[in-house]
Amino acid sequence: MAITRGFTGRGRATRDPRLPPGQYDAKDDWPVLNAEATPRIGTDRWTFTIEGLVDRPRSWTWDEIHALPGSRYSGDIHCVTTWSKLGMTFDGVSVDTLLDAVGVQPEAKFVMATAHTGYTTNLPLEDVTGGKAWVVWQADGRPLTVEHGGPARLLVPHLYFWKSAKWASGLRVMAEDEQGFWERNGYHDRGDPWLEQRYQGD
Amino acid sequence: MAVWQTATVLDVRRETPTAKTFRLKLPAESGHIAGQYYVVRLTAEDGYTAQRDYSVASVPGTDEIDLTVELLPGGEVSEFLHEVVEPGDRLEVRGPIGGWFAWPGDAPALGVAGGSGVVPLMAMLRSARIAGSELFRLIVSARTPAALYYGDELPGPETTIVYTREVPPGYARPPGRITAADLEPLLLPEQTVFVCGTPPFCDTATDLLTGLGVGTDRIRVERFGPSS
Numbered sequence: 001m002a003i004t005r006g007f008t009g010r011g012r013a014t015r016d017p018r019l020p021p022g023q024y025d026a027k028d029d030w031p032v033l034n035a036e037a038t039p040r041i042g043t044d045r046w047t048f049t050i051e052g053l054v055d056r057p058r059s060w061t062w063d064e065i066h067a068l069p070g071s072r073y074s075g076d077i078h079c080v081t082t083w084s085k086l087g088m089t090f091d092g093v094s095v096d097t098l099l100d101a102v103g104v105q106p107e108a109k110f111v112m113a114t115a116h117t118g119y120t121t122n123l124p125l126e127d128v129t130g131g132k133a134w135v136v137w138q139a140d141g142r143p144l145t146v147e148h149g150g151p152a153r154l155l156v157p158h159l160y161f162w163k164s165a166k167w168a169s170g171l172r173v174m175a176e177d178e179q180g181f182w183e184r185n186g187y188h189d190r191g192d193p194w195l196e197q198r199y200q201g202d
Numbered sequence: 203m204a205v206w207q208t209a210t211v212l213d214v215r216r217e218t219p220t221a222k223t224f225r226l227k228l229p230a231e232s233g234h235i236a237g238q239y240y241v242v243r244l245t246a247e248d249g250y251t252a253q254r255d256y257s258v259a260s261v262p263g264t265d266e267i268d269l270t271v272e273l274l275p276g277g278e279v280s281e282f283l284h285e286v287v288e289p290g291d292r293l294e295v296r297g298p299i300g301g302w303f304a305w306p307g308d309a310p311a312l313g314v315a316g317g318s319g320v321v322p323l324m325a326m327l328r329s330a331r332i333a334g335s336e337l338f339r340l341i342v343s344a345r346t347p348a349a350l351y352y353g354d355e356l357p358g359p360e361t362t363i364v365y366t367r368e369v370p371p372g373y374a375r376p377p378g379r380i381t382a383a384d385l386e387p388l389l390l391p392e393q394t395v396f397v398c399g400t401p402p403f404c405d406t407a408t409d410l411l412t413g414l415g416v417g418t419d420r421i422r423v424e425r426f427g428p429s430s
Contacts, residue, residue, distance in 0.1 A: 002208055002245060002294055006286040009250040010278055022243075022253050024278065032401040032425050035302050037408035037418045082253060117418070147401060185301035199204070199299060 018076050018086050020193040026083035032147045033081055035181070036117045039167055043151050046116075048098070048135060049170035055103030059170075062151070065135065068093045073134055073157055078193040080160040090155050092136030095128045095171070104173060112172040112180060113154050113165040121163050121180035122189060123156065125173070132158055135168055160191035160198070204296050206243065211291045212266065217351045221318065222284055223259065223270045226293065231265050234258050236325035237304035237396065237424075240269060240297030244282060254279040257322035257398075257424075258298065259352075261329045270351060272318040272426075303396060303424045307333060310390050313340040314380075314407045316399025319426050320351050323398055327361065336360070339388050343380045343403065362388065382410050389414060398424040 016025060043062040051057040060068075071094040078084045104125070111128055113121050127133065137144050137152040144150035149166025156163045162182045183189055188197040196202060209226035216222050234240075236258075243253040254277075260268035274280045287293070305311050305326045313323035320342050330338035340361045344350040346368040356363060364384055365377050375384075385407075395416055397407045404423050411421055 002292060003247055004244040004282075004293065005291055007244040007246050007252075007282055009244075009246045009252060022251055024252070035423055037412060037421045037423060038405050039418070081255060147405070181302070186299050199296075201205075 016086060019084055020078055021196055023078055023082055023084040023193065026085050029083070030085060030148065031079065031081070031083050033079060033162070036119065038147055039117050040146060041116050041151060041167055046151050047170075048152070048168060050098055050102045050173065051170065052111075052173035053105040053108040053175060054099075054173050055105065056101070058102055060098070065093055065152075066137075068097050071097070071134055073136070073155060075157055077155075077157050077161050077164070080162060080187065080191070080193075080198050084193075089140055090134060090136040090157075091138040091141075092134045092152065092155065094131065095133040095135065095154075096131065098135065098171075099129060099173075107175045108173045110174045110177045112174060112178060113163070114169045114172065115165045116167040116169045119165060119167070119181050121165050122178055122183055123159070123163055124177075124190065127156060127159060127163075127190070128171070132156065158192070160188075160193055162187060163191050204299060206294050206296045208292050209267075209295045211287055211289050211293060213289055214287065217270055218349050220273045220349075221270055221351055222273075223268050224283065224287065224293075225260075225266055225268050226295065228265045228267060228295070232258070232262060232267050232298065234262050234267070234298035234325075235301075235304040235306055236261065236329045237322045238298035238300045238325075239322065240267065240295045241299065242269070242279065242283070243294040243296070244279060245294065252278050252282075255299070257325070259321045259324045259328075261325060261332055270318070270321045270324075303398070303422050305329075305338070305394070305396065307335060307337065310337045310393040311339075312388055312390070312393050312395045313338065314385070314395060314397045314399075314411070315340065315342045316380075316403030316407070317344060317349070317426075318351065319397075319399030319403065319424070320356075321398075322424065323396060324352055324356075326396070327356075330360070331358075341380070341384060341388060343399070380407060380410070382414055385410055386414055389416065393420065395421045396424070397421060399426060401425045 049059040134155040154168040213225040239257040256269040
């Protein structure tokens with residue numbers, strides 16, 4: 001790795017160990033990144049659907065998903081554009097709860113997360129099970145705002161944040177991996193921030 | 203996918219009081235499509251790194267790329283580029299990246315830019331002009347004439363400039379934010395619309411566009427800078 005003349009890096013002595021390599025602490029900012037127009041989806045029209053390799057495909061309405069046992073994530077999030085936000089809380093429902101309700105078939109290995117905008121992102125099944133993924137509608141105790149994916153988004157905080165599809169509409173459970181929107185456009189299939197898996201080939 | 207390569211800074215040019223264009227020489231021809239970006243990585247002696255994405259303002263087909271960088275207060279990378287980097291320096295870059303916010307030049311497109319969001323759209327405009335193509339139109343919103351990027355080059359029959367705070371002497375359109383009336387004459391059926399700027403600018407522009415009947419499937423958005 002070539003050293004850049006004159007670059008020392010500021011604020012490194014105080015660098016938070018929770019920051020993966022190449023990331024900076026956005027502190028009070030929560031930057032917005034999405035590639036489409038921000039949609040306005042009323043909670044009366046919102047649904048979340050799980051289909052594909054499951055025994056009992058189904059959709060939840062806004063009221064139905066709220067009736068499920070709640071689950072909270074407290075921790076950090078990391079965007080591939082190099083900002084991280086530390087110590088956030090998100091409230092919603094664990095993806096485990098949803099998958100238990102539909103019954104995942106044995107040959108299932110991957111999921112395609114979908115959004116009401118048509119956005120997609122692919123994930124290994126094991127990255128959305130075992131207490132690692134949520135569908136959330138509150139951030140830091142307040143309703144998730146539309147620019148951050150409200151009324152509800154997927155949350156997979158151990159991976160780069162494009163995997164946490166905004167305006168989430170469901171999961172399609174698959175045996176074989178397929179690339180989603182950003183992945184077809186050059187981003188990594190898995191996206192582990194601690195391994196700096198930003199782009200295809202990392 | 204693109205690997206890291208070492209580029210040499212050929213030229214540093216001031217665009218506005220807060221923006222500079224860095225012309226970089228790559229080891230090989232840049233295969234970018236207008237609208238794509240490169241990642242710039244800075245490395246300290248102890249291995250600490252910082253990297254940011256910067257859109258290419260120049261056209262494909264050579265081994266030189268122009269990256270225009272807005273100075274962000276407290277921005278670790280943009281401040282270093284502005285304050286330290288000079289011709290002859292070497293910078294690690296990786297790209298091109300981004301297959302979505304990109305215009306290959308083969309279909310009608312409209313660019314809607316706010317402030318520094320003009321950078322990727324400038325690559326589209328320059329590509330269209332070199333090709334003699336009339337497929338690309340561009341509207342740029344800038345705060346003041348001094349804050350307008352590429353001010354000498356932008357004006358033309360395919361471009362519209364709106365100023366939000368202060369206009370040049372004798373400018374017909376009064377200062378004010380972009381409106382539906384600014385956008386409507388630029389729209390064509392089947393046109394892809396590329397919107398780039400701050401998140402509030404992008405939201406305003408996409409709301410105006412959808413209000414004018416542009417389907418969300420024809421709108422592609424790139425949001426720059428921190429949100430409020």
